[in-house]
Structure formats: C-alpha cells, structure tokens
Amino acid sequence: METPHTFNLTTPWRFFAITFGISWLFLGLAALSGQAEPAPFPMVLHYLGGMTPFITALVLTGLAENRETWRDYWQRAFDLKRIGPAWLAVIILIVPVLTGASGLLDRLLGGQGLQLEAAARFVEQPLAIIPFALFMLLFGPVPEELAWRGYALDRMQIKWNALAASLVLGVIWTLWHLPFFFIKGSYQHGLGVGTLSFWLFMLDKVPQTILMTWIYNNTRRSTLSAILFHFMVNFVGELFALPGYAEVYYIAFWIVAAIAVVLVWGPETLTRSHDKTGSTP
Numbered sequence: 001m002e003t004p005h006t007f008n009l010t011t012p013w014r015f016f017a018i019t020f021g022i023s024w025l026f027l028g029l030a031a032l033s034g035q036a037e038p039a040p041f042p043m044v045l046h047y048l049g050g051m052t053p054f055i056t057a058l059v060l061t062g063l064a065e066n067r068e069t070w071r072d073y074w075q076r077a078f079d080l081k082r083i084g085p086a087w088l089a090v091i092i093l094i095v096p097v098l099t100g101a102s103g104l105l106d107r108l109l110g111g112q113g114l115q116l117e118a119a120a121r122f123v124e125q126p127l128a129i130i131p132f133a134l135f136m137l138l139f140g141p142v143p144e145e146l147a148w149r150g151y152a153l154d155r156m157q158i159k160w161n162a163l164a165a166s167l168v169l170g171v172i173w174t175l176w177h178l179p180f181f182f183i184k185g186s187y188q189h190g191l192g193v194g195t196l197s198f199w200l201f202m203l204d205k206v207p208q209t210i211l212m213t214w215i216y217n218n219t220r221r222s223t224l225s226a227i228l229f230h231f232m233v234n235f236v237g238e239l240f241a242l243p244g245y246a247e248v249y250y251i252a253f254w255i256v257a258a259i260a261v262v263l264v265w266g267p268e269t270l271t272r273s274h275d276k277t278g279s280t281p
Contacts (some may be wrong), residue, residue, distance in 0.1 A: 015060055019147070021054035027179035037185030048174060048185055052140065053147030053176075061151065073223075073274040077146060084221040087215060091225060094211065095232040098253045106246035115175055115241035122239075124191075128233035133235060141230035148173055149216055157213075163267035166213040170206030177201075200251050207258035208233065214261045214270040 031044035037043050061073050076082070083091070103114030122129045148169060156165035180188035181198065191197040212226050219225045242250050265271060 011159075012152045015056055015147075015152055015155075018060075019053045019056045020176065022056070023049040024177070024179055025049075026052065027183065031179060031182035031184075035184065037183065039185075042183055042185070046180075046186065047139070051143050054143035056146040057151035073150060075219055076223040077150060077227070078224060079222065080224060081226050083228075084219070087219050087225065088228075091215060091229045092232060094229075094257070095236045098240065098250060098257065099236050101253055102242055102250035103240070103244050104232070105249045106233040106242070106244070109245070109246055112243050113246065115243055118241060119239040133231075135234050136238065137227075137231050140234055143229045145223055145226040145230050148197075149212060150223035153213060153216060154221065157217075161268045162213050162217060162270040163210065163262055164212045166270075167206060169213075170209035173209060174202050174205040177205075197247070200247050204251050204254050207254040210258040210270075211254075211261060214265060217269055217271050 026045045026049035030049070032040040033045075035042045037046065052239055060275030061070055080088075100114070113153050122132070153165060153169060160164075174186065177188065180186050181191065181193050183189055188201070200236055212229055214227055215225045216222060261270060
C-alpha cells in the first residue's frame with residue numbers, strides 16, 4: 001500500500017467514538033424535536049450529523065499527524081489518475097448492472113421490474129439533472145467517504161486483512177445510519193423501522209464496503225474512487241426504483257458480487273498482489 005512512511009498507526013476507534021458521539025447527538029436532537037423535514041431545525045441538525053464523520057477525520061488528521069499524511073489525505077481525494085480508465089469503468093458500471101439485472105429478474109418472475117418515473121422527469125428537463133447530481137454528491141458521498149474510506153479504512157487494514165477490515169467497517173457504517181430512521185421526513189424514516197426495506201437497507205452496507213475496499217486498494221488508496229462509487233449507488237438508486245422483490249434481488253446480487261470479489265482477488269488485500277499498489281480489473 002502506498003502509505004506514507006510517517007503514517008500515524010494509531011487505532012481508528014478514537015475516530016469512531018468521537019464520530020458516533022457527536023453525530024448521534026445531533027441526529028438524536030433532530031429526532032426528538034418531533035419536527036419533520038424540511039423544517040429548518042431538524043434539517044440543520046441532520047446535516048451537522050451527516051458532516052460529523054468528515055469533520056472528525058479532518059481534525060484528527062490535522063492535529064495528530066504530519067504534513068506528509070495531510071498532503072496524502074487530500075491527494076487521494078482529488079487525484080483522478082489513481083483510478084485509471086479500467087477502474088473508472090468498474091465504478092460507473094457496477095451499480096447500473098446490478099440494478100438492471102435485479103429489475104430484469106423481477107420482470108421475468110412476474111414482478112413490475114424497474115420503475116422509471118424518477119428518471120423520466122429528467123428527459124423532459126435534462127438540465128435539472130445537474131443540481132440533482134451535485135446534491136447527491138455533496139450530501140452523502142463526499143463527507144462520508146472522506147471519513148470512512150479516506151481516514152478509517154487505512155488504519156483498520158494495518159491491523160486486519162482487507163476482508164476483515166471491510167466487514168467491521170461495513171457494520172460500523174450500517175449502525176451509524178440508525179438515528180436517521182427516527183428523523184421525520186428523512187429518506188430512512190420513509191422506509192420505516194423493522195420493515196423489509198429497513199432490513200434491506202441495513203444489509204447492503206457490508207457488501208458495498210467490500211466492493212469499495214476492493215476498488216480502493218486497486219486504485220492506490222483513492223478516496224475519490226469511494227466517493228464516486230458511493231455517488232453511483234445513491235444516484236442510480238434515486239433514478240430507478242426497485243419495487244417489491246426486485247429490491248431483494250438487488251441486495252442478493254450485491255452479496256454475490258462481494259463474495260465473487262473475495263474469491264477471485266483474495267481476502268488478504270482484495271488485490272492481485274499483497275502490497276495494495278493497484279492493478280487492472
């Protein structure tokens with residue numbers, strides 16, 4: 001792995017403790033307010049809670065580590081050359097392929113298949129997709145991935161192999177989302193607690209984390225790769241709805257894809273080599 005020689009090898013648990021403590025405080029206050037979004041009070045607290053992982057990672061990187069690590073942190077977030085055309089294609093195509101396969105399987109088994117109403121409105125107003133895409137990028141993928149992958153993943157892979165680190169981080173990432181389900185008007189609140197949609201939401205984070213680690217380790221620790229992959233998950237999910245059992249098939253395909261990656265690339269680094277310096281798909 002292209003880790004700086006002076007990389008701080010401290011445990012990531014301090015980061016997780018601070019992140020959960022502060023973000024859950026904001027999100028808990030938003031839920032306890034009883035107000036529904038888009039009311040200003042819960043919205044502000046919602047976004048403060050969502051930004052907390054990034055702010056925590058930024059502060060810990062800036063205060064506790066050296067200039068080389070600080071420079072490395074930002075280079076990994078902006079350097080598109082780390083990804084390369086082949087891995088960029090992987091990032092762009094995985095989610096549409098899994099989504100399309102789920103819709104097709106559902107249709108073949110008598111279901112409704114993909115629902116295109118959300119995507120159709122951008123056919124009539126194509127320029128509207130630009131602010132929509134920017135919103136989807138800035139509120140979720142950017143602040144979360146600058147923390148979960150940009151800060152935590154390297155430190156976890158120092159102690160564990162890539163698969164174990166992904167499993168632990170995936171569970172942590174899943175649990176972090178829990179308070180959102182209690183904020184009225186939020187996307188998660190609309191799914192409900194204890195419903196099928198709730199459990200499917202909770203199940204997809206671990207296989208997604210495995211695939212993110214796979215891409216991250218094969219793109220020279222590119223945080224940008226994780227941001228783009230996370231964006232594709234959210235963006236495609238908003239454009240193409242999967243009703244009923246189609247969503248179950250979708251999660252099943254994620255799990256199958258994660259298992260395939262582990263079997264083909266190996267659990268140690270999820271790369272063709274053991275130094276995580278990057279390879280072709």
